[in-house]
Amino acid sequence: MSEEVLRTEHVSKSFGQVTALRDASIRLARGEVLGLLGDNGAGKSTLLKILTGFHQPSRGKIYFEGKEVQLKSVSHARALGIEPVYQDLALINELNVYRNMFLQREIMYGGPLQILNDGAMRERAKEQLKQMRVNIPSVDVEISKLSGGQRQAIAVARSVYANAKVLLLDEPLAAMGLKESTMILDLVRHLKEKGDVSIIIVAHNYAQIFDFCDRINLLQNGQITFDQRTENTSVEELTSLVVQEYRAARASVKPPASK
Amino acid sequence: MPGDKVDSLPPQPQLARRSERPSLARRVGLFLLRSREASIAIAAILLIIYFWSTAPAFLSIGNIANLAEYAATTAIIAAGEVMVIICAEVDLSAGMVYALAPFVMFFAHQAGVPFVPAILLGLMVAAMVGLINGFITVVLQIPSFITTLGTLFLINGFTLTISNGYPVQPKGTPLVTDLFGGNPISQISWAIGVTLALQFVLVKTRWGLYTIATGGNLVGAAEVGIKVGLIKVGNFILCSTLGGLAGILDAFRISSIDPLAGGTDIMFMAIASSVIGGTLLTGGSGTIIGAFLGAAVLGILKNGFTLSGVSAFTFDMILGAAILITMIINVRLSQLRAAGRVE
Numbered sequence: 001m002s003e004e005v006l007r008t009e010h011v012s013k014s015f016g017q018v019t020a021l022r023d024a025s026i027r028l029a030r031g032e033v034l035g036l037l038g039d040n041g042a043g044k045s046t047l048l049k050i051l052t053g054f055h056q057p058s059r060g061k062i063y064f065e066g067k068e069v070q071l072k073s074v075s076h077a078r079a080l081g082i083e084p085v086y087q088d089l090a091l092i093n094e095l096n097v098y099r100n101m102f103l104q105r106e107i108m109y110g111g112p113l114q115i116l117n118d119g120a121m122r123e124r125a126k127e128q129l130k131q132m133r134v135n136i137p138s139v140d141v142e143i144s145k146l147s148g149g150q151r152q153a154i155a156v157a158r159s160v161y162a163n164a165k166v167l168l169l170d171e172p173l174a175a176m177g178l179k180e181s182t183m184i185l186d187l188v189r190h191l192k193e194k195g196d197v198s199i200i201i202v203a204h205n206y207a208q209i210f211d212f213c214d215r216i217n218l219l220q221n222g223q224i225t226f227d228q229r230t231e232n233t234s235v236e237e238l239t240s241l242v243v244q245e246y247r248a249a250r251a252s253v254k255p256p257a258s259k
Numbered sequence: 260m261p262g263d264k265v266d267s268l269p270p271q272p273q274l275a276r277r278s279e280r281p282s283l284a285r286r287v288g289l290f291l292l293r294s295r296e297a298s299i300a301i302a303a304i305l306l307i308i309y310f311w312s313t314a315p316a317f318l319s320i321g322n323i324a325n326l327a328e329y330a331a332t333t334a335i336i337a338a339g340e341v342m343v344i345i346c347a348e349v350d351l352s353a354g355m356v357y358a359l360a361p362f363v364m365f366f367a368h369q370a371g372v373p374f375v376p377a378i379l380l381g382l383m384v385a386a387m388v389g390l391i392n393g394f395i396t397v398v399l400q401i402p403s404f405i406t407t408l409g410t411l412f413l414i415n416g417f418t419l420t421i422s423n424g425y426p427v428q429p430k431g432t433p434l435v436t437d438l439f440g441g442n443p444i445s446q447i448s449w450a451i452g453v454t455l456a457l458q459f460v461l462v463k464t465r466w467g468l469y470t471i472a473t474g475g476n477l478v479g480a481a482e483v484g485i486k487v488g489l490i491k492v493g494n495f496i497l498c499s500t501l502g503g504l505a506g507i508l509d510a511f512r513i514s515s516i517d518p519l520a521g522g523t524d525i526m527f528m529a530i531a532s533s534v535i536g537g538t539l540l541t542g543g544s545g546t547i548i549g550a551f552l553g554a555a556v557l558g559i560l561k562n563g564f565t566l567s568g569v570s571a572f573t574f575d576m577i578l579g580a581a582i583l584i585t586m587i588i589n590v591r592l593s594q595l596r597a598a599g600r601v602e
Contacts, residue, residue, distance in 0.1 A: 075484055090479035092472045094543040099468060104483045106465055114465035 003030045004066065005198045006051070006082070006166050011060030013046050020046040022222040023060070028166065029214075031195035033188065035230075037206045037238070038219030039245070044202045047219065048170055051200070052084040053077035065165075081165030087174060089155040093144035097136060098125035100143050101158045128161050129154075133190055135183075149180025153187055160197060167191070167199045173208055181208060188212050207235050220245055299536055299552040303559060310563035317566055324443045328512060330558030331450035335505040336529035337536070337550035338457045339498030344533055345461075346491045347474040347542025348403035350392060353502035354526030355414035358518055360385045360503030361510035362422055365429050374435045378507055385503025386496050388414060393492030403495075415522065422518040429510055440508030449508060450551065453501065458547040470494060474542030531578065532557055535585045556581075 006028040013021040021043040028034050038044045049055040050062070053071035062069055064080055071077045074084070091100050098121045099106075107117045107124070125139045134153040136146060143151060152172055159167055169188075173181045189212055191197055203209050206216070216233060218226035218241060226241060310317040336353050343350045364381035368374060392410055396403040431439070440446045461467035472480040473487045481487050505525075510516045534540065535556060536549025557578065564574050 074482070078484075086482060088479060088482075090476070090482040092475040092479060092543075094471050094475040095468070103468075103472065103480075104485060106468065108465060113460075115463055116465060116468060118463075 004028070005030050005032075005064070007063040008047075008050075008057075009061045009063070011047070011050060011057045011062065013043075013050060013055060014058045020222055021050070021057075024219070024222075024224050026217055026224065026227075028198050028200060030198055031192070032214045033192050033199045033201065033212055035206065035209050035213035035216045036200055036202045036219065037204065037216060039204060039242070042219040043222040044204075044219055045170070046222075048084070048168055048200075048202055051077070051082060051166075051168060053082070078162070081163060082168065083159035083162055083164035083166070084168040085152070085155045085159055085170065085172065087170050089151055091143045091151055091155060094142065096142055097129075097139040097146070097154055098122045100154060101125045101128070101139075101161065103158075105162065129157055132157050132160065132187060134187065147180060148176050149183045152176070152180075152184050156184075156187055156191075160191065164197055167197050169199060169201045171202055171204070173203065173205065185209070185212055206238050210235050210238075218242075296537065296546060296549050296552060299549055299556060303552055303556050306556060306559045306563065310559065310566065314563070314566040317563060322562065322566070326558050326562045327447040328443070329562065330554045331446040332505045332509055333525065333528045333532055333557065334450040334551045334554035335453050335508070336498075336502050336525060337532040337554050338453050338547050339494075339501035340529045341533045341536075341538050341545045341547050341550045342457065342461070342470060342494040343403075343498045344530075344538050344540060345470050345474045345542055345545040346494050347477070348396060348491060348495070349407065349530065349540070350389075350495060350498045350502075351404065351407040351523075351526055352388060352392060352410040352414055353498055353529065354521045354523055355411050355418065356385045356388050356499050356502035357506035357509075357521035357525055358516075359388070359414050359418045360506045361429070361516040362418055362427070362518065364507055364510070365427050365516055366421070368429070374431050378435075378439065381507055382500055382503050385506075386500045389496035389499025390492065392499065393495035396495070397488040397491050411523070411526075418518045422516075424518055426515050426517040428515050430514075431511055436511045436514075440510070440512035441514075446508050446512055449504070450554075453504075454547050454551040461545070461547055466490075466493070471543055475544070528554070528557060531582050534582060 004027060006026075008024060008026050011021060011024045012019065024043070024047055026034070026036075026047075036044055036047065046055065050057050051071070053074045053076050056071070062071060064082070069080065071080075071082075077084075092103065095103070098118075099116075102121045102125065106114075107120045109115045109117055122139055129136065129139065132153075134150075134157055136150050136154070143154065146154070156167070156169070156172075172184050172188075176184070185208075188199060188201070191199065192212070201209050201213065210216070210230065213230050215229050216226070216238065217224050218238065220226075226238075307317075316322055336357065339353060340350060360381040362381075363384045364374075364377045367377040367380045372380065388410060392403070392407050395401050395406040395409075431441070433441075436442075438445060440449070461470065469480070469485050469487075469490045472485055473490045477487055506516075506521060509520070529550075532553035533545065533550040534553070536546060536551070536553030538545030538550060560577060560581070561574055564577070
């Protein structure tokens with residue numbers, strides 16, 4: 001559990017005059033589930049986008065598996081094993097489940113025509129989803145026919161199948177009902193039990209994900225203000241921290257720095 | 260209309276309905292709704308029966324050949340348009356390339372190039388136009404409607420300039436003429452060949468998969484690493500080349516190359532065929548076989564009404580109505596599909 005996979009040191013990001021992220025240092029151990037919490041505009045998506053290689057930090061360093069790395073692009077980060085699952089999921093509605101799962105990693109018959117081996121992709125997709133205990137009617141249905149939770153599960157399964165070492169889940173429970181949230185959280189718990197993938201869950205609703213995290217980091221106004229193992233804190237403590245933040249924001253004449 | 264409430268229905272009643280055994284009529288209805296090709300094929304058969312009953316000459320060998328030639332040209336261009344439209348783009352210039360490519364071939368041949376390389380040269384120039392369309396659309400980020408509207412006029416002017424506005428007569432060797440549209444069987448064979456080949460590419464190859472992904476979710480496809488620009492440019496090249504091929508085939512068939520032939524008329528016919536065949540202009544979904552059948556239906560309508568003595572003016576009204584009705588049905592269908600009623 002203690003082997004480190006990903007670490008940032010004093011990472012900051014400014015967009016012109018606005019500092020979106022200030023001196024953020026996080027660390028992630030192998031198999032660990034880290035909850036990255038914070039209000040809208042606290043800097044969660046900025047930090048996430050730095051980890052996916054989408055943004056480059058203005059200052060600070062990133063270490064992956066002990067070595068300093070400069071994540072030049074999304075595909076670079078992905079090649080290292082850092083797989084983002086975006087809120088928009090990057091699924092193609094018009095394609096069926098297994099073709100989505102193998103998008104960009106298609107199994108093909110040899111030859112210049114690049115003919116798709118649908119049979120092999122169908123079987124492996126079935127197998128992978130079964131292993132991950134993802135329940136969908138069939139791998140042959142179009143993605144557009146699935147529920148939000150099922151789509152999210154497919155996107156996660158796709159990243160795991162890509163040999164993700166670090167999985168970045170951006171608001172995986174946003175706009176999802178209770179039943180669907182349960183399905184996603186079951187999936188996260190299952191991945192955690194297997195223990196070969198580390199997960200960062202970005203969320204603003206901490207009560208929902210609290211039990212599934214090993215550690216909680218709280219981002220406020222672009223800074224990590226809180227870092228505790230889950231057993232040493234509670235939903236109540238987080239609530240009181242957030243309430244304090246709101247009170248401080250209301251007390252100050254100037255509205256809190258956002259974005 | 261009861262269908263209007265579909266979107267807001269909770270999922271439970273649908274589950275209940277699905278467990279009942281649907282009636283035969285409902286199952287046939289569902290099959291037609293699911294398979295766009297089936298419904299357009301049935302429309303074609305009904306039209307054939309109708310015109311055959313009103314004008315028996317409709318099914319004479321001569322007329323069938325006539326019909327096949329007309330539909331074949333449109334179908335070849337439509338096949339390319341479908342690929343571009345699935346990318347959520349459109350190519351308005353294909354009809355002008357139809358006129359340009361045979362002139363390139365003709366002048367190359369006059370300059371001493373044998374016919375087959377001359378044909379290839381014509382196709383290469385057509386492909387170049389597609390490359391330019393794709394480059395302006397993808398790299399310079401001009402909407403393809405505007406890009407190809409520009410190249411439409413450009414190419415038309417260019418063709419008129421190099422031809423001085425006069426038609427020319429290509430005199431191919433008998434074999435070349437027979438292979439490239441001169442023989443009545445040849446052109447429809449090309450159309451069927453192109454249709455089947457591209458349908459295969461669309462549903463069974465990586466190129467087709469990426470084409471659908473590009474048009475279905477441009478941002479998502481780029482996020483997973485698909486080179487969406489390359490896919491678009493490739494399909495523009497394909498569409499333009501097929502426009503050139505159709506023009507060359509017609510040149511040998513009619514043994515005349517007219518700088519005013521094709522143009523916007525054949526381009527709109529090709530796009531209409533695609534749409535009637537079930538390709539959505541919003542991208543992400545389409546069928547080449549559907550476009551072939553769409554071209555057949557348009558051909559049957561035009562030919563049938565001509566035989567029955569209906570004027571060209573009336574035909575345009577019917578064509579317009581056919582496009583509108585098909586589009587309305589298509590949109591309703593995709594709403595129903597989204598609501599989970601039609602699987």
